[in-house]
Amino acid sequence: MQPIVKEVSFNPRPSWIQKAIILFALFFCLSPTSWAVSYYVSTTGKDTNSGTSTAAPFRTIQRAVDKAIAGDTINIRGGTYREEVSIYRGGGSAGRFLTIQAYGSEKPVLKGSELVTGWTLHYGKIWKRTNWQHNSQQVFVDLRDGPSLKQIGMPSGYYTKYEYPKPLGSGVSSMVPGSFYYDRGAKVLYLWLPDGSNPNNHKIEASTKKRVLFMGKPYIYVKGLTFRHSNASAHLKQGMGVELSSHSVCDRCDIQYMDFAGLGMGYLQTGAQVINSVISNNGNSGINMPASYNFRIANNKIKNNNTRNFYQFWHAGGLKAASKAYGKVEFNEISHNNGTGVWFDYTNGGSQIIIRNNFIHNNGPVEAAIFMEVSKNALIYNNVIANNKRRGIYISASNSVKVYNNTLYNTGVHAAIEVNGMPRSGQTLTNNSVNNNIISHSTSKYDVFIAKPNGSTISNNTSNHNLIYRASGAPQLAWGGTMYTSLTNWRNATGLDKNSLLGNPLFVSPSSTGAGTNWAVQSSSPAVNKGQALSTVPVDFKQTRRPYGGIYDMGAFER
Numbered sequence: 001m002q003p004i005v006k007e008v009s010f011n012p013r014p015s016w017i018q019k020a021i022i023l024f025a026l027f028f029c030l031s032p033t034s035w036a037v038s039y040y041v042s043t044t045g046k047d048t049n050s051g052t053s054t055a056a057p058f059r060t061i062q063r064a065v066d067k068a069i070a071g072d073t074i075n076i077r078g079g080t081y082r083e084e085v086s087i088y089r090g091g092g093s094a095g096r097f098l099t100i101q102a103y104g105s106e107k108p109v110l111k112g113s114e115l116v117t118g119w120t121l122h123y124g125k126i127w128k129r130t131n132w133q134h135n136s137q138q139v140f141v142d143l144r145d146g147p148s149l150k151q152i153g154m155p156s157g158y159y160t161k162y163e164y165p166k167p168l169g170s171g172v173s174s175m176v177p178g179s180f181y182y183d184r185g186a187k188v189l190y191l192w193l194p195d196g197s198n199p200n201n202h203k204i205e206a207s208t209k210k211r212v213l214f215m216g217k218p219y220i221y222v223k224g225l226t227f228r229h230s231n232a233s234a235h236l237k238q239g240m241g242v243e244l245s246s247h248s249v250c251d252r253c254d255i256q257y258m259d260f261a262g263l264g265m266g267y268l269q270t271g272a273q274v275i276n277s278v279i280s281n282n283g284n285s286g287i288n289m290p291a292s293y294n295f296r297i298a299n300n301k302i303k304n305n306n307t308r309n310f311y312q313f314w315h316a317g318g319l320k321a322a323s324k325a326y327g328k329v330e331f332n333e334i335s336h337n338n339g340t341g342v343w344f345d346y347t348n349g350g351s352q353i354i355i356r357n358n359f360i361h362n363n364g365p366v367e368a369a370i371f372m373e374v375s376k377n378a379l380i381y382n383n384v385i386a387n388n389k390r391r392g393i394y395i396s397a398s399n400s401v402k403v404y405n406n407t408l409y410n411t412g413v414h415a416a417i418e419v420n421g422m423p424r425s426g427q428t429l430t431n432n433s434v435n436n437n438i439i440s441h442s443t444s445k446y447d448v449f450i451a452k453p454n455g456s457t458i459s460n461n462t463s464n465h466n467l468i469y470r471a472s473g474a475p476q477l478a479w480g481g482t483m484y485t486s487l488t489n490w491r492n493a494t495g496l497d498k499n500s501l502l503g504n505p506l507f508v509s510p511s512s513t514g515a516g517t518n519w520a521v522q523s524s525s526p527a528v529n530k531g532q533a534l535s536t537v538p539v540d541f542k543q544t545r546r547p548y549g550g551i552y553d554m555g556a557f558e559r
Helices: 017-029 061-065 489-496
Strands: 038-041 075-077 080-081 083-085 098-102 109-111 113-116 121-123 127-130 139-141 177-183 188-192 204-207 214-215 219-223 224-228 242-243 250-253 253-255 262-266 274-275 276-281 285-290 297-298 301-303 318-322 327-330 332-336 338-343 353-356 359-363 370-373 376-383 382-385 391-396 401-405 407-409 415-420 434-435 438-440 446-450 463-466 467-468 477-479 482-484
Touching: 038 061, 061 075, 061 083, 061 098, 080 113, 253 262, 262 276, 276 285, 285 297, 285 301, 301 318, 318 332, 332 338, 370 376, 391 401, 477 489, 482 489
Parallel strands: 038 075, 075 098, 080 109, 083 214, 098 219, 109 224, 214 242, 219 250, 224 253, 242 262, 250 274, 253 276, 262 285, 274 297, 276 301, 285 318, 297 327, 301 332, 318 338, 327 353, 332 359, 338 370, 353 376, 359 382, 370 391, 376 401, 382 407, 391 415, 401 434, 407 438, 415 446, 434 463, 438 467, 446 477
Antiparallel strands: 113 204, 121 127, 127 188, 139 204, 177 188, 477 482
16 A cells, blocks of 8 residues: 655745744844843842842842843842852853843942841940851941951961961950950850940941852853952951952952952952952952962952951962962052052963053052062063052062063162062072163162072073162162162173163152052153163053153153
């Protein structure tokens, strides 16, 4: 028996309905944003809501990030959110960020602290909260932005007197007005308010969360959020309040009053960025970059970090990178940090490090505005480095670091520029260059210190085309242990600075409180048209092209 075949007619020209269906299907298959969803979070919401409208928002940010996927946007309404947000489920993908942002002009605040109630009088003016389960590292009063009350004793259980050399007392008997103490064994939090009043009549916040935001997935874009308080150092030795992931961006955020670092660029993460943000007043450091790769830190205010007074020679200050980290630090103001401004430590993997066009001022007492320690392949240029307390730029046991066209003003104590740090076991100091810099008004022991070559671990470190001026008298130039106060004698002995000059750079309006542009030079400055042509420095501090008048100028500005 033959099979029955039913003849079916075929129209080679589909109808308009068929065309519409095909186009509709193609649009949703090919459009990368076709299925993007907007979620909303509000302090008046519920996590049982749909979260997809302002009329039915989620209550917690965590609920939103657990729902959202690549391409989605989470809009956070104004208010305070006390939660530790961890992104493990969704995240973004290349070309499709997961965006977490403030809703309109509203100001959401994410806090790693909890309100503490139920205080009972201990004795005198000291109150206690029993059965407190958190080793709180910070206590704040009346929801005000400001530093924590003074912590009595050593922080958490992770630190020794090396990392934290000067604890304030050791127990309840050491308490003073404006202090707190946590008894870890008894799980009691003690508090003595600055005015001696009853804490039950105030809003008391104590830090409880390990982090405020942790990105466990890549391609997250965070914008316009405020972050406060963390309890990282009760859980980790070097923790961050906000930690980024690969290819993520933190934009226009305000990150302050964390107990250790404000923000981290992500351990073993690549391509993270923090831009246009404030990272200030944190307990140890502003930004940490531990084995962080190809990061970008740009156009931020990074100020007044290490409020808890950790040991500055260990880990403290504005920014610290470690373990072969590399990336760009550019266009930032880095100031008044209790420690080093920018510190790269054992970042010797060989990938390019760039530190440029920053205004770095009033940092210290140690170690330097810019400190390259056991690092390699760094380009440091167009920075204005003013009023730092110990050193301006310190190249220590490092290789292939180029220090070009920086302006250094009023460096105190030790050296404006130092290429040294040797001997150091297993390390070398080679192929470092110091060119086209203005070194002015130093009160430090040295204007320039360069280690003397030894034929093996110290070699080929050069200096030239620099302008040096010391208002108090002769220049202070050291080659190893030998001091020179004459530029001619220095040249003859070392072969360095053959084209360098002595003279007042004639700044426009240098000021300890001014902007970086205050250290531009007048047209009659001896720095004008006396620099070396350096193709690696194509523009100046203000992005003016170099050379502007046919010949490079010295310092951070091209006249």
